[in-house]
Structure formats: C-alpha cells, structure tokens
Amino acid sequence: MNTTYDIQNPIDDTVSSINDTANPIYLSSLDTVPGISAEECARLSEVTEIFAFRANDYYLSLIDWNDPADPIRRLIVPTLEELTPWGHLDPSSEHRYTRAPGLQHKYRETALLLVSDLCGGLCRYCFRKRLFIEDAREVNKDISGGLAYIRDHPEISNVLLTGGDPLILGTDRLLDIIRQLRDIDHVEIIRIGTKMPAYDPFRIINDPALLDMIRDYSLDEKRIYIMAQFTHPRELTDAACRAVALLKDAGAVIMNQTPLIRGINDDPEVLAGLFEKLSFIGVNPYYVFQCRPTIGNRTFAVPVEESYRIFEQARSRCSGLAKQARFVLSHATGKIEVLGKTDNHTYFKYNQAANPEDIGRFMVYKSNPEAYWFDDYTDLVDEGRVRGPDGLV
Numbered sequence: 037m038n039t040t041y042d043i044q045n046p047i048d049d050t051v052s053s054i055n056d057t058a059n060p061i062y063l064s065s066l067d068t069v070p071g072i073s074a075e076e077c078a079r080l081s082e083v084t085e086i087f088a089f090r091a092n093d094y095y096l097s098l099i100d101w102n103d104p105a106d107p108i109r110r111l112i113v114p115t116l117e118e119l120t121p122w123g124h125l126d127p128s129s130e131h132r133y134t135r136a137p138g139l140q141h142k143y144r145e146t147a148l149l150l151v152s153d154l155c156g157g158l159c160r161y162c163f164r165k166r167l168f169i170e171d172a173r174e175v176n177k178d179i180s181g182g183l184a185y186i187r188d189h190p191e192i193s194n195v196l197l198t199g200g201d202p203l204i205l206g207t208d209r210l211l212d213i214i215r216q217l218r219d220i221d222h223v224e225i226i227r228i229g230t231k232m233p234a235y236d237p238f239r240i241i242n243d244p245a246l247l248d249m250i251r252d253y254s255l256d257e258k259r260i261y262i263m264a265q266f267t268h269p270r271e272l273t274d275a276a277c278r279a280v281a282l283l284k285d286a287g288a289v290i291m292n293q294t295p296l297i298r299g300i301n302d303d304p305e306v307l308a309g310l311f312e313k314l315s316f317i318g319v320n321p322y323y324v325f326q327c328r329p330t331i332g333n334r335t336f337a338v339p340v341e342e343s344y345r346i347f348e349q350a351r352s353r354c355s356g357l358a359k360q361a362r363f364v365l366s367h368a369t370g371k372i373e374v375l376g377k378t379d380n381h382t383y384f385k386y387n388q389a390a391n392p393e394d395i396g397r398f399m400v401y402k403s404n405p406e407a408y409w410f411d412d413y414t415d416l417v418d419e420g421r422v423r424g425p426d427g428l429v
C-alpha cells in the first residue's frame with residue numbers, strides 16, 4: 037500500500053508579495069504577509085509559537101486591510117486574544133471514540149478517518165488545534181488499521197474523511213483511499229470534510245484528475261458528499277463558485293457546515309447572506325455549530341442562546357431552501373440541536389448520539405444566557421425519549 041504523504045501544496049515562505057494568481061502560494065510565516073507590519077508580527081509571535089499561522093495569497097487577497105475588524109482577517113490572522121486562558125484541547129472528547137489509529141467511531145452508522153494533518157489555511161477558531169499543536173499522532177498515514185476496522189463493522193455506511201483537510205493531499209493519495217473504501221460493500225456514502233473550496237478553489241479547478249476521481253467514485257447509488265466549510269459570504273468568490281460547480285458536475289453532493297464565530301458571522305445579515313448564496317449555487321446549508329470550548333477560542337465564542345437567536349434571525353430572512361441548516365452543539369455525547377427558547381427555558385434534542393438511547397431525546401433546561409456549552413446547562417426541567425434499551429418507546 038502507498039503510505040507516502042503526498043501534500044498537494046507545499047509551503048513556500050520565500051514569497052514577499054501577494055499575487056492574484058490561479059496557483060496560490062502558501063505562507064506559514066506572518067512576516068511574509070504584506071498587510072501586517074513588522075511590529076505586529078513581533079507582537080503576534082507569542083501567539084504563533086503556540087498556534088501556527090498558515091494561509092495562501094489567494095485567501096489573503098480577500099481581506100480589506102483598511103478594516104481592522106475585517107471578518108476574513110479575523111478568520112486567518114492571529115490575534116493576542118487567542119492567549120486568553122479558556123477551553124480544552126479536545127472539547128468534544130474525540131479521543132474517547134478513537135477505535136484504531138486515525139479512526140473515530142462515535143455514531144453507529146458513521147466513522148471518521150483522519151487522513152491529513154494540514155489544511156489550506158489554519159482557521160484561528162479551529163476545534164482540532166491539537167493536531168497542529170501536538171505531533172498529530174492521531175493522523176495516521178497508514179490507514180490500513182482504520183480500513184480493517186470499517187471492514188469489520190457492517191453497520192458503518194458513512195465514512196467521513198477529515199483531518200486536517202483531505203483535499204490538501206495529492207489526488208493519487210486520495211484516490212488510493214477512496215478506491216479502498218469503495219471496495220467495502222457496506223460503505224455507501226463517502227464524505228470529504230474540506231475548507232479547500234474556500235481557501236483554495238484552484239486546488240479543484242486546476243486538477244481534472246480530482247474531478248475524474250469524483251466522477252468515477254460518486255456512484256448513482258453511492259454518492260461522494262463534499263462537506264464544505266464556507267463561513268462568510270465573502271468566501272463565495274467567482275473561483276469558489278466555479279469549484280463548487282465543477283464538483284457538482286462531477287457528481288458530488290455538496291453540503292455546508294460552519295461554526296458561528298464572534299466577529300466573523302455572528303450577525304443575522306451576514307449569516308443569512310451566506311445561507312442564501314449557498315442555496316443559489318446549489319449547496320445545502322447543513323449544520324451551524326456552536327463554537328466549541330477549545331483552547332484559544334474564548335475570543336471567538338458566542339453564548340449558546342445568543343448564537344441561537346442570531347441563527348434564527350438569519351433563517352427568518354431566508355427562503356425555505358436557504359433555511360435548512362440546524363444549529364447544533366457537537367458535544368462529547370452527541371450532536372445536540374437547539375430547537376428553541378422562551379424567556380425561561382431552552383429546548384434541546386439529540387440529533388445524533390453516541391448512546392443510541394439518547395437519539396431523539398428531548399430536553400428542557402432552565403435558560404442560562406451565560407452558557408457557552410451544553411455542560412453549562414445544569415437545571416433540567418423536563419425530558420422525553422423516543423428510544424429505550426429495547427428500541428422505540
């Protein structure tokens with residue numbers, strides 16, 4: 037088996053100016069970014085020593101450098117606020133569900149294969165920063181153990197390739213992984229979790245072999261899903277829309293999931309603009325995530341009930357097709373959807389759960405406007421279940 041780690045876009049730190057080219061140049065050092073002064077670089081070195089910086093000239097060209105609060109800048113350029121003590125390295129306890137090197141199995145039908153420890157850019161709010169801080173021991177270049185686990189578990193019908201970003205891998209490597217997954221009969225859906233359509237749409241536009249791979253392996257009855265991460269409508273450039281169109285034309289189904297992040301998309305107008313534009317180009321808004329309590333993320337977090345209000349206000353501005361997203365907390369125990377709130381209560385439901393008995397469980401908690409995470413809700417008022425140990429109740 038090919039276990040080489042073929043990276044599509046190696047870093048080139050020799051660049052000293054930003055070009056508007058169709059072959060983005062990758063940067064891992066702030067002092068190569070013309071929009072950032074030498075003084076600011078020096079100040080931010082304290083941050084980048086802990087939380088690395090990575091971007092490319094295409095994505096940086098989306099920034100309005102005259103606006104210190106520019107949302108794209110906030111997404112990709114470090115700030116000193118990231119040093120505020122808060123959160124955990126593994127906020128959703130992903131370690132708990134690691135069954136083989138690089139393989140997580142939390143929900144019955146779905147397994148995650150962590151195939152890459154690199155992304156097109158490093159989102160400042162990333163919830164998997166541990167991959168970029170530690171030695172990325174969770175990402176296994178040899179996925180044979182993960183594949184064997186999937187083969188032995190016929191209940192796994194969905195496999196999510198994630199990391200890091202799978203599309204940062206060379207197409208040969210990706211093809212090798214997808215071919216092996218397609219050889220497993222019970223794997224119906226292959227999902228690719230990626231922010232490359234936002235960070236580097238040219239990775240898709242300029243690689244016919246990648247599109248051929250989608251065409252060959254996204255079958256009529258066994259689709260490949262691209263789980264894109266557009267976070268702000270300004271990421272939906274002409275090039276990004278072109279990349280999405282090519283992926284769709286090759287037979288992929290495209291969904292979008294994004295966290296709700298302070299200073300980036302915590303505005304109903306902005307979020308509605310994102311939902312609408314996604315629906316115009318045929319991308320289904322799937323999940324909006326509460327910002328996880330990850331180390332370094334205090335500055336990006338919005339309290340749960342404020343996030344929910346923003347989310348609903350955004351949806352209220354949209355057509356039916358644009359308002360399909362669900363607002364969820366990706367908690368250690370499952371995907372917990374926020375269904376609604378009154379003055380006194382907040383309503384939750386397990387959309388997915390590690391414990392099958394929790395799937396569909398409905399919970400009413402006393403409202404807590406200070407809550408940033410599900411664990412901050414301590415006053416359970418009422419609950420109802422649709423499943424028990426022996427099935428439906």
Ligand code: SF4
Nearest residue numbers: 155158159162200231
């Ligand atoms: S693309 Fe995903 S894994 Fe990569 S830095 Fe952003 S949030 Fe983290």
